[in-house]
Amino acid sequence: MTRFFAWSALLFGSLYFLLPLVGMTEFSLKMRRGEYSFDAYRRVFEDPRFWETFSYSLTLAVATIVVGVFLVAPTAYWVRLKLPQARPFVEFVTLLPLVIPAIVLVFGYIRLYNTSSWLPMTGSAFGTDILLTMGYTTLALPYMYRSVDTGLRTIDVATLTEAAQSLGAGWITILGRIILPNVMVAVLSGAFLTLAIVMGEFTMAALLNRPAFGPFMQLLGANRAYEPPALAVIAFAITWGCMGLMQLVTRFSKHERAKA
Amino acid sequence: MSFLTISHLEKAFGSNLVVKDFKLEVEKGEFISLLGPSGCGKTTVLRMMAGFERPTSGRIRIDGQEVTGLKANARNIGMMFQAYALFPNLTVADNVGFGLKVKGVARTEREARVAEMLDLISLSDMAGRFPFQLSGGQQQRVALARALAPSPRVLLLDEPLSALDAKVRVSLRNEIREIQQRLGITTIFVTHDQEEAMSISDRIVVMNAGIADQVGSPFEIYNRPTTRFVANFVGTLNTFSVKVEDSNLGKVRLAGQALTLPGGFASSGPEMAIALRPEALRLGREPGYETVVMGRIEDVHFMGSIIRLRARVAGESVVMDTFNRADQPPPKPGTEVEISLSGKDAIILRG
Amino acid sequence: MAKDKVRRAERRLPLEWLGILPFAIFSVLFLILPTMRIVTGAFQSPDGGFTLQNLADLNTASIRSAYWTSIKLSLISAGLGCAIGFAMAAAVIFGGLPKGVRSPLLTFSGVASNFAGVPLAFAFIATLGPVGLITVWLKTEFGINLRAMGFNLLSFWGLVITYLFFQIPLMILIITPALDGLKREWREAAAVLGATTAQYWRMVALPILFPSLLGTFALLFANAFGAVATAFALTGPQLNIVPIKLFAQIRGDVLGNPNLGYALAFGMILITVVANTIYIVLRVRSERWLK
Known part of the structure; x- marks a missing residue:
């Protein structure tokens, strides 16, 4: 009886999740009348804006990951090692982006850093890019911090640090050569999640008027019929790829740990 | 006919026969230990008595009632687990009263019984605490009270002392034995610790590879082991x-x-x-x-x-x-x- | 000596706090200040003075209905997401399904919970839209006209169905570890004490899970409440929910009064803060038994 309900729940769920995926794939192949073709994909790939926005978002994702790692890893390490009393504050801040909607944040950015403000970041394209990167870092903060902090919990930070110090290592060496390699898996899985978030992000990029992949998809969706589902398939593949890489590094690390 | 009769009990997981032709007759009020190394099948026998595992073949009778096909919640059995088995969201009193509550015992009657049980384990002043506020030994005493509160026909103990410190282990095992004798409840105790088994049992069943090698009083088991395994395992x-x-x-x-x-x-x-x-x-x-x-x-x-x-x-x-x-x-x-x-x-x- | 030690400790304290200075600066600049700007802006008149007029201006039929629709959408999609996600996770963990189901389900949930926004809207348009796979299939094979039956993807319930695509997997991801944390001993102890499965769930398992369930519900609520991209790509600017209204306001399409935008955003913050306060209070009350 239980098993019957279990199978029904699973079946119902699977159907709900698979149908949209089937739907978008099927639709994306229907551009040519009467037969399936990859025409929609060819159109997408032939569009120069696809490549421009795609590489723009990719660049910003990499920048976000770099900023995020340099911001989160030392902080999480320092809080674990020297400042446990700062933990509630840091955790509260890292959870804020889950509570404050992105659209509210970016609204604050626009009003706070406009051309007539003390820090006119939106005045130039490059400044806006930096602002957008910071916005993305904020969005990724909860995931990045949690991932790195969990990674740090599995190693004995204090002992490793003291051992390295007693061997004469400086702070840069300790962080770069001792701590980071040990939490590399956590950092990487946080990085791939960040990549997935940034590649599809729409609100911030659209409101800051930057040519990112998300607004491009939206624009195409408003004007075309067959390209949008093709884009959806591509976006799904990107998300799947990011998650797959995340799993891969985790599995790799488990393997490594089992060997040790 | 004995109070508890197990006849020709067998259990296979896949092709792996973990309990083979197990038989045992237990008199009312007896304290029996199932002793053996890990993987010998002793826990599986206990879990079949409790109703968590379905025997591949064989029968279990308690007080003249065939219970082999009954679900665990219809057997009226008390059980103590290794550890972590208290409900963490309930107070000590609510844990002890759980069995009575699900049976629909009236509130006043339930409270009286809980008080009686807490008195039995001398933890009356802890009634309002949550399990995490108790030491390991106290938690297991509460677990004992919880198991005994609905007046079960048989008490099953699944290595209840193994997670405790050496000192607490000895005092709690004496307490268990004392309470068991006072209430006269038929008890089956699973352990891999021979000293534990010998010090509190009326009879010991030494198990090896799914088979009951020898059944006898601690004195017999120790001094007259009938198989090389028993002789080596005990002492x-x-x-x-x-x-x-x-x-x-x-x-x-x-x-x-x-x-x-x-x-x-x-x-x-x-x-x-x-x-x-x-x-x-x-x-x-x-x-x-x-x-x-x-x-x-x-x-x-x-x-x-x-x-x-x-x-x-x-x-x-x-x-x-x-x-x-x-x-x-x-x-x-x-x-x-x-x-x-x-x-x-x-x-x-x-x- | 003792004095020396005290002085050194005094000197060291601020130095240690320097270690999180970059993080503190970042969070002030890109989280706290922007939020404060919204809050203060909501109480400022265009000439900079204090006013409650902006908040009073929210009290129009259109804005009230936008908030109400947003709250309903978030509550319903979070509630359904929790219920269905819980059922699926419980089915896989306790339902006696083959072990091989679990890992693919979790991987897929990881992907689906991040497959939100614009492409998700495209996927649902391709499936349940006017010429979508299911719509057409139902019409040609069974003669069922979804549209004639009142179903429209570009509506409230269409949005709920679409949001569930990331809400359910998120629930599965969060609740699976919590379900794993239910010890077998608890179930078995309840059973030998005579409890039925339902009694075990009502008296033991659900109270233990309650904090996790509550936390996930709060997260799903915020997730749906702040979502812009999915709704915008699905329905364009016309659907009357708060984030879309705010989006349009920021782009300068409507309303005219810039300070009304502050008030609109402040209202969103207020609602998520209230939701999280309720969550924290309930959680503290339900967690008395936790260390």
């Missing part, structure tokens, strides 16, 4: 190879010295193995012992009231225990000593 053994002189009269020779085996039995072959417990070997010449052999002390472990000596006798390394005496320091390693022993203490190893 420490010194084995000797002896020459058979007369198999009918049970006369053998150990290191050239004559011994007479109990019951006048000796095997028909030219040689056989016998075993002696550490306390059956006595340092020096003791009156009333049949013979004396020479040995050389290899090691001395002073353990307080007991001194455990390791010596080489007739080419075998043996262990012997002597009581501490303030006026008599133990021999030093390397000294030659005389060791008294008797054929009547010998355990004859078969199988």
Whole structure:
């Protein structure tokens, strides 16, 4: 009886999740009348804006990951090692982006850093890019911090640090050569999640008027019929790829740990 | 008909037969231990009694009622688990009252019974606490009270002491035994700790590879093990190879010295193995012992009231225990000593 | 000596706090200040003075209905997401399904919970839109006209169905470890004490899970409440929910009064803060038994 309900729940769920995926794939192949073709994909790939926005978002994702790692890893390490009393504050801040909607944040950015403000970041394209990167870092903060902090919990930070110090290592060496390699898996899985978030992000990029992949998809969706589902398939593949890489590094690390 | 009867009980997981032809008759009020190494099937037997595992074949009867096909919640059995089994979201009192509450016992009656149970385990002042506020020993006492509160027909204990500190373990096991005797409840206790099993059981079932090797009182199990496994698993053994002189009269020779085996039995072959417990070997010449052999002390472990000596006798390394005496320091390693022993203490190893 | 030690400790304290200075600066600049700007802006008149007029201006039929629709959408999609996600996770963990189901389900949930926004809207348009796979299939094979039956993807319930695509997997991801944390001993102890499965769930398992369930519900609520991209790509600017209204306001399409935008955003913050306060209070009350 239980098993019957279990199978029904699973079946119902699977159907709900698979149908949209089937739907978008099927639709994306229907551009040519009467037969399936990859025409929609060819159109997408032939569009120069696809490549421009795609590489723009990719660049910003990499920048976000770099900023995020340099911001989160030392902080999480320092809080674990020297400042446990700062933990509630840091955790509260890292959870804020889950509570404050992105659209509210970016609204604050626009009003706070406009051309007539003390820090006119939106005045130039490059400044806006930096602002957008910071916005993305904020969005990724909860995931990045949690991932790195969990990674740090599995190693004995204090002992490793003291051992390295007693061997004469400086702070840069300790962080770069001792701590980071040990939490590399956590950092990487946080990085791939960040990549997935940034590649599809729409609100911030659209409101800051930057040519990112998300607004491009939206624009195409408003004007075309067959390209949008093709884009959806591509976006799904990107998300799947990011998650797959995340799993891969985790599995790799488990393997490594089992060997040790 | 006994109070609890288990007949021809078998359990297979896939092609792996973990319990084979297990039978047991338990009288009302008896305290039975299932003793064996991990993986011997003792826990599986207990879980089949509780109703968590369905036997592949065989029957379980409690108080004349066939329970083999009954679900766990219809058996009216009490059970204590290794650890972490208290409901963390309920207070001590609510944990103890859980069984009564699900049975629909009225509030006042329930509260009286809970108070009685908490008094039994002397934790009345902890009634309002949550499990995380208790020590491990206190948690297990609450677990005992919770198991006993609905007045179960049988109490099952699944290694309830194994997660506790050594000291708490001993005091709690005494408390369990005391409460069990006071209530006269039929109890099955699973453990891998032979000392635990011997100190509180009326009878012990020694299990090995899914089979009940021997059933008997702690005294029988320790002194008259019927299989080599039981002899080795329970207590420490010194084995000797002896020459058979007369198999009918049970006369053998150990290191050239004559011994007479109990019951006048000796095997028909030219040689056989016998075993002696550490306390059956006595340092020096003791009156009333049949013979004396020479040995050389290899090691001395002073353990307080007991001194455990390791010596080489007739080419075998043996262990012997002597009581501490303030006026008599133990021999030093390397000294030659005389060791008294008797054929009547010998355990004859078969199988 | 003792004095020396005290002085050194005094000196060291601020130095150690320097270690999180970069993080503190970042969070002030890109989290706290922007939020404060919204809050203060909501109480400022265009000439900079204090006013409650902006908040009072929210009280129009259109804005009230936008908030109400947003709250309903978030509550319903979070509630359904929790219920269905819980059922699926419980089915896989306790339902006696083959072990091989679990890992793919979790991987897929990881992907689906991040497959939100614009492409998700495209996927649902391709499936349940006017010429979508299911719509057409139902019409040609069974003669069922979804549209005639009142179903429209570009509506409230269409949005709920679409949001569930990331809400359910998120629930599965968060609740699976919590379900794993239910010890077998608890279930078995309840059973030998005579409890039925339902009694075990009602008296033991659900109270233990309650904090996790509550936390996930709060997260799903915020997730749906702040979502812009999915709704915008699905329905364009016309659907009357708060984030879309705010989006349009920021782009300068409507309303005119810039300070009304502050008030609109402040209202969103207020609602998520209230939701999280309720969550924290309930959680503290339900967690008395936790260390």
